Amino acid sequence: MASGFSIAALVERLSGVYGPRPWKRWGKPLNGLIATVLSQHTSDVNSHAAYRNLKRALSTWRQVMLAPPGKVERAIRCGGLARQKTRSIQAVLRAIQADRGTLSLDFLARKPLEKAREYLLALPGVGPKTAACVLMFNLGKPALPVDTHVHRLARRLSLISEQTSANEAHARLEALCPPKLIYPFHVLLIQHGRQVCRARQPRCDACVLADICPSARKVPLSGESQTDRSQSSEFRNSKEPRALARAVIGARATIGPRTRRRAGRHGDER
Numbered sequence: 001m002a003s004g005f006s007i008a009a010l011v012e013r014l015s016g017v018y019g020p021r022p023w024k025r026w027g028k029p030l031n032g033l034i035a036t037v038l039s040q041h042t043s044d045v046n047s048h049a050a051y052r053n054l055k056r057a058l059s060t061w062r063q064v065m066l067a068p069p070g071k072v073e074r075a076i077r078c079g080g081l082a083r084q085k086t087r088s089i090q091a092v093l094r095a096i097q098a099d100r101g102t103l104s105l106d107f108l109a110r111k112p113l114e115k116a117r118e119y120l121l122a123l124p125g126v127g128p129k130t131a132a133c134v135l136m137f138n139l140g141k142p143a144l145p146v147d148t149h150v151h152r153l154a155r156r157l158s159l160i161s162e163q164t165s166a167n168e169a170h171a172r173l174e175a176l177c178p179p180k181l182i183y184p185f186h187v188l189l190i191q192h193g194r195q196v197c198r199a200r201q202p203r204c205d206a207c208v209l210a211d212i213c214p215s216a217r218k219v220p221l222s223g224e225s226q227t228d229r230s231q232s233s234e235f236r237n238s239k240e241p242r243a244l245a246r247a248v249i250g251a252r253a254t255i256g257p258r259t260r261r262r263a264g265r266h267g268d269e270r
């Protein structure tokens with residue numbers, strides 16, 4: 001590893017600050033997939049409200065799949081991009097129904113990681129980050145979702161090069177990270193990225209990683225590098241929108257009990 005410290009050491013340090021993060025499963029994989037789609041380009045509060053409204057309006061995924069698009073759109077309107085998300089959700093449900101004859105992704109739990117990832121990536125509109133979210137949060141498999149925080153910190157810590165794109169980072173970071181540490185690595189990096197290693201004006205003076213971080217006190221005041229800007233453009237133009245899964249990942253990673261309760265609802269059975 002270019003950075004010269006181990007992932008285990010990094011996780012241990014961050015766990016010392018934020019507390020241990022034991023691996024947790026967050027409910028059915030299909031629920032997680034739909035919740036992740038609803039989390040695109042909106043806040044935690046709005047995406048969770050959209051999920052709740054959808055459950056109230058249409059109590060099964062079959063009903064969601066068969067409903068007139070307008071009915072789904074009205075239910076999820078508070079989450080924004082209702083028309084686009086309705087198209088995505090109904091297309092995913094139709095694809096699963098056509099392939100499996102039922103609306104469930106539970107079978108993926110019995111598949112090896114790469115086979116399960118392959119299946120998810122073949123679904124309409126599902127990219128590497130969404131697939132990794134479902135694999136890690138809902139199936140307990142060692143896939144690493146790389147959101148904007150994980151991507152930024154991994155570059156600042158020289159775990160990956162500055163030029164590595166978010167999509168490329170999935171495979172590279174997964175190869176670096178011992179499987180059992182993938183979940184704590186992911187959620188701790190997000191928390192650290194939100195609280196200390198922020199995109200703009202990272203708080204290096206208060207950072208527990210400062211003595212091992214090659215970027216300590218070297219990040220420009222704006223905090224946004226050329227690579228950050230090119231990555232933003234890449235996310236906007238990718239199969240997966242930039243904010244994909246941000247809210248779900250964040251909700252599951254943060255420490256507040258209120259946030260955990262909200263995120264847990266996405267794991268409810270339908």
Ligand code: SF4
Pocket residue numbers: 156157196197198202203204205207208209210211213214215216217219
């Ligand atoms: S030392 Fe600064 S740049 Fe490095 S991880 Fe900490 S806050 Fe981020």
